[in-house]
Amino acid sequence: MRILLSPDAAGAGEIAAAIIASSVGDRPAPVLGVATGSSPQPLYRALADRVQAGLDLSRAAAFALDEYVGLPVDHPESYHAVIAREVTGPLGLDPARVHVPEGAAADPAAAAARYEAAIAAAAGVDLQILGIGANGHIGFNEPGSAVDSRTRVVDLAPRTVADNSRFFDGDAGLVPTRALTQGIGTILDAREIVLIAWGESKADAVARAVEGPQTAELPASFLQRHDRVTLVLDAAAASRLSPASLPVEAAR
Numbered sequence: 249m250r251i252l253l254s255p256d257a258a259g260a261g262e263i264a265a266a267i268i269a270s271s272v273g274d275r276p277a278p279v280l281g282v283a284t285g286s287s288p289q290p291l292y293r294a295l296a297d298r299v300q301a302g303l304d305l306s307r308a309a310a311f312a313l314d315e316y317v318g319l320p321v322d323h324p325e326s327y328h329a330v331i332a333r334e335v336t337g338p339l340g341l342d343p344a345r346v347h348v349p350e351g352a353a354a355d356p357a358a359a360a361a362r363y364e365a366a367i368a369a370a371a372g373v374d375l376q377i378l379g380i381g382a383n384g385h386i387g388f389n390e391p392g393s394a395v396d397s398r399t400r401v402v403d404l405a406p407r408t409v410a411d412n413s414r415f416f417d418g419d420a421g422l423v424p425t426r427a428l429t430q431g432i433g434t435i436l437d438a439r440e441i442v443l444i445a446w447g448e449s450k451a452d453a454v455a456r457a458v459e460g461p462q463t464a465e466l467p468a469s470f471l472q473r474h475d476r477v478t479l480v481l482d483a484a485a486a487s488r489l490s491p492a493s494l495p496v497e498a499a500r
């Protein structure tokens with residue numbers, strides 16, 4: 249895993265945006281994997297600045313990682329709404345090429361299978377953007393998720409429901425308890441992965457993802473088996489990594 253550091257979240261966003269621009273900026277029709285949550289927001293802001301300055305993503309396709317089950321698509325905290333607000337608009341994507349799992353479908357399991365088929369039909373994801381949960385989840389692959397899991401319906405861990413209650417007026421009772429998520433296997437099929445993490449609350453999960461054993465108990469640890477992963481971290485998120493894991497200039 250390549251690790252890049254910035255003193256703060258905004259700087260981490262700039263670094264991640266630069267990687268994305270150089271990886272996919274020259275492709276005529278790249279396929280992006282896009283995450284929601286607070287982690288990628290500095291990245292999207294920095295990428296939006298690049299779009300304002302001339303980066304053209306209008307022919308890019310995008311596949312969101314996950315969506316709540318049972319939330320109407322027009323709910324402001326549905327990932328359909330979040331992706332439209334924070335990604336599609338600011339990055340100048342074509343809404344017709346942006347895909348989000350159908351968490352409001354009558355048959356979510358069938359919707360999961362359709363989503364896998366849609367990713368395959370697009371010839372896979374070129375670059376997957378990831379955040380990480382405080383419990384080491386990626387997408388909504390909670391502890392216990394298998395390395396070869398595919399897009400499916402999952403139950404959210406109590407900690408994730410509590411963490412995400414901040415998006416629902418602080419009321420955990422309003423947070424859906426199930427979601428559709430790309431699986432670990434789906435995520436690992438992406439040709440390149442950029443994970444952004446910032447803040448002290450992610451430091452433990454980051455250290456275990458990088459230095460711990462590969463285990464379903466910390467789903468992000470499975471990223472160790474991908475050969476093109478970059479972690480872009482601020483100082484707080486990197487604070488529990490051993491010096492041996494850090495870039496040479498930071499470890500001195």
Ligand SMILES: N[C@@H]1[C@@H](O)[C@H](O)[C@@H](COP(=O)(O)O)O[C@@H]1O
Nearest residue numbers: 283284285286287379380381387
């Ligand atoms: N499903 C999302 C993930 O895709 C996200 O990466 C993670 C971290 O969230 P945040 O970035 O807000 O800390 O948990 C959320 O619940």
